[in-house]
Amino acid sequence: MTAVVETEGLTKFYGKRRGLEDLTFEIRPGEVFGYLGPNGAGKTTTIRLLLDVIRPTRGVARVLGAEPRDAAVRGRIGYLPGELALEGREKASEYLRFLAGVRGGVAKGRIEALGERLEADLSVKMGQLSKGNKQKVGLIQAFMHEPEFLILDEPTSGLDPLVQQEFLAMVREARTAGRTVLMSSHVLAEVEHVSDRVGIVRGGRLVAVEDVAALREKAVRRVEFHFDAPVPEEAFRGLPGVRDLKVEGTSVSCTIDGRPDALIKVAARFTVVHMVSAEPDLEEIFLTYYSEDVHHAHVGA
């Protein structure tokens, strides 16, 4: 199967300012790709290049096997802009019908169903929509024609937590249906639960592409055991991956790097009454990618 997105040396300069440099990556069919980076890192630039809103300074991009300039390919994409501007006296429902018309129509009742699902009031004039409601209209227009490829730029901004959950469910459904999703964010927590892979971009460069499952495996995890009787510290000392070990009477706490297998097997020798394992802190790994440049800068200075 051909990649949904394939870029090679994709570069964009705005005058002398670097927007994106030498981006080579691919997005595979059926995956949810989280595109992470701080504001101004080049996420939106990448997305705009893929949609032919702007043109690359160098390099090539192919989307769904075609050049971004090919207008027909955009018919197979659903796009939510990062800074969605909607204005005028037109009602949101009218605008959505117009967009649907240009896209060759959508299934009957589809717009209304999505509107209900996201609790969006579509009878409001566009100029009077709140930020959250604008974002909902943006999501509806991106999803309504059931596109093969969804490009969502900061999709959760402005949404309240309940609607965010609903949105994440929609992304999961899209993946189950075999569609491909590219979603950007500056917070890992927003994308880690739905993404298969994440790309991390910083200062216009892609610094890492990681498998989320692998990232989780590598991640540092806090574990706590409570036993029915005091346990000897020696039993837990020196286990692979175990750090910050603390044995206090009947409880053992530590952080664990990688697989918890050895630790579990030692703990199983005693009677466990309670166990706590915190979610692996991907944010921490993520931050190390971010801080690397800062670190280098310090060394350089």
Add this chain to the structure above:
Amino acid sequence: MPMLVRKSLRDYRRALIGWTIGICVFVGMYTSFFPQMHQNPDFYNQAAIAKYPDSLRKLMGGLENIASGTGFLQAVVYQLFVPMLFIMCAVILGNKAIAAPEESGTLELTLTLPLDRKRLVVERFAALALGLLGIAVASLAVVTILGSSVDLGVAFDRILAAHTGLYLLVLFFGTLALAVGAATGRKALAMSVAGVYAVAGYVVNALAADIEAMRWLNRLSPFYYYSEGNPLVNGFPTGDYLVLLAGTAVLVLTAVLAFDRRDVGV
């Protein structure tokens, strides 16, 4: 009608209604003054000459023969105020095609629809041309109906010829704003280019009768092609109007090509 044309016209609806009313009221008000002038030709001819200094009168097209139907219509409708008002309307609408939605950010979503960029520009131009045509037809109806009720005595085909010229003139300036907007994405720039060209073109054309040096420059003024043939007297100046139309066509082509090759919204 293509979807984008219909959508654009719907977006322009309020502006179109407003400008139609404005221009029609303006045209109607002036046309209805005619009986007074007609009944006192000597007084008003004298007044026109006495009231304005020579140079200013030239800028206003001479104001000759203002008590005759043709002279009156030329002076009050087709000379200065109505064309300028109508051009202002065309420039504002022309800016709504690309530059205004680009500056407000609404163009980005339109651009990511499965629409060719070339088609986008052409359809926005079509909406502009249709919208202006609506205003032109409405104001033509006002001139014709009011004109006959006050006994202007100008044949309909002559009014039609002059009004066609007016339409082609404003379409040219509207398209100029659209083209500058399509090429640069900047509303204020499009507005100033079209505005400066309109004022300069008008002044050059008005002064060219007296100043030799202005003659060749006048060939660059759209107002030359608009007024030189004196359509209210002679009917359609086909060649001149074709020049206006060709100018518009060149601008549309420029807009299409320029917009197709640039980054949007940066």
